[in-house]
Amino acid sequence: MLLKLFAMWLNSEVKKLIGKKRKAFKKYKSEGTVAAFNEYKHYNKCCKTAIRKAKIENEERIAAEAKTNPKKFFKYINSKKMQVEGVAPLSYNNNMVTADTEKADVLNQFFSSVYTVEEPVGQVSPNSFTVASAPTTQWLAQDMVLKGLHTINVNKAPGPDGIHPRVLRELGAELQWPLFLIFSDSLSSGMVPSDWKKANVTPIFKKGIRSQPGNYRPVSLTSVVGKLFEGLLRDHIQNYVVENGIMSSNQHGFMKDRSCQTNLIAFYDEVSKKLDSGDAVDIIYLDFAKAFDTVPHKRLLSKLRSIGLSEVVCTWIENWLQDRVQRVVVNGTFSTWSKVLSGVPQGSVLGPLLFNLFINDLGEGIMSNVSVFADDTKLCRPVNSIQDVTSLQQDLDQLAIWAAKWQMRFNVDKCKVMHLGCKNMQAPYNLNGTALGKSIMEKDLGVLVDNKLGCSKQCQAAAARANKVLSCIKRGIDSREEGVILPLYRALVRPHLEYAVQFWSPVLKRDIIELERVQRRATKLVKGMESLGYEERLAKLGLFTLEKRRLRGDMITMYKYIRGSYNNLSNVLFTSRSFQRTRGHPLRLEEGRFHLNIRKGFFTVRAVKLWNSLPESVVLADTLYSFKKGLDGFLASEGIHGYGR
Incomplete structure (x- = not known):
């Protein structure tokens, strides 16, 4: 579908000059004088200068926000395309549905078809859970509401109630008290406002054939106010779960200090x-x-009660899950509302924690x-x-x-x-x-794993994804200034090369070169860097080689395991070495023995030797920031750029 381009850089100054240029052109066409032509030339030149300036300023803003709001970059790139891909015509009952309203209804019908019709639930076996003492219900405070308002992401879209997150954040001081009263009343009464139970669902194409409804993933937008309270309640439940050791140690998803890596x-x-x-x-x-969409509500609530959550909290969650409705949005057109019969709401703040608690006994x-x-x-x-x-x-x-x-x-x-x-x-x-x-x-949590535990295929895939984004930057961004290209590279390209890289860090030279080639290409995009050598470009731009960044990342991750936020995971992975005052620091570890290269190159083996060689003043740093500072000084003084160098 052809759409009129929307220029994100178009500001009032440019609009004014375009109007003057058009007026001067009409005057020249009607009068045909040299003076009229010169006037038109003047405004035409001013227009070009203003447009160039506006584009640069817009691209600088996009680059500055790329890390926190990457959608803005891709929106800018897509605004330059004449063809915009949304929801394709859908196959339904042997017919092709083309109207937006009909497409929305077909998708809503499909998304609703996966719900679970719950069977009667028996009494939960008390042996299946660790029952702790119920937490106090007097946990909600006004300052918590204000803190939550100040941390709202203003780049997110509003829910069906139309309340924009920017309004809530900017009026936080004025809204904290009335919202505190609303939240307190909702919690104590166990009644959830109906607006918090509504969701606008955006269908996102996954892969496969675009005409198949099953190849679209639902992404829900719910009330920002409702999600604010969900966040407060989630933190309360999370603290209770952690303090009582309820969550299985096997679970890494949506958990503090746990990750895919x-x-x-x-x-x-x-x-x-x-x-x-x-x-x-x-x-x-x-x-x-359809794991999140099929969680049966009564069974979920029986598990929440069995771990000792207060009846006030359980009653609120029960009401929050009931009578939920959703509608699908396609190009601004809505489907009819449909009931949500099961599942924890996707797009909600509280949902992931509830799902974790539901499957917590999976491994028993x-x-x-x-x-x-x-x-x-x-x-x-x-x-x-x-x-x-x-x-x-x-x-x-x-x-x-x-x-x-x-x-x-x-x-x-x-x-x-x-x-x-x-x-x-x-x-x-x-x-x-x-x-x-x-x-x-x-593909395990986004990383390709083969039956040899090799990383070459993952390196190729990571480089391909990074190069794809880099090509978007090259084609879609006019500026070649360092202040534009470098932030975009750091925020949008390099993460593809470093996602969970401590797990799959390359050991073969060809894989190391393949990843480094992406950064070589990126640094050449910067104005004035085209003729310089790679090492010189890195020095001028303040960058490390990716190989050194991986080594540095290994040590930072080691610090987190031994001294920092991953400390509760370290006992299984590492063994402490008996400390000798004359040799090394007190946090030295046993260097694991190996027979195969796959073990030699694995993080828990390869990183230990360098960790043991770090100065005591570095490894005993009180904070991660201090550790990074000391580590950088050590690597620079020793001239270490990678393993074996």
């Missing part, structure tokens, strides 16, 4: 150890079907190594005998029983088994009687 390192550290010791290993990747009774990130679940174990295979199959059967009890469904077609190790028996497994497909490579 901590999940990957913890899980594959065990896998690489087993492979290095000569074991065969089987990994099973599990996929829940499982003998294999289980790792969870929200609904992404995987398990592994050494398989050196038929008995090992039988044990892993029994764990799968146990998970199937859990899913049936709690009315969750596995998407068996997407559940895979990966066999690792040269002596692997390649045993078959089944889930609910359906054989699992075999895979030699899986």
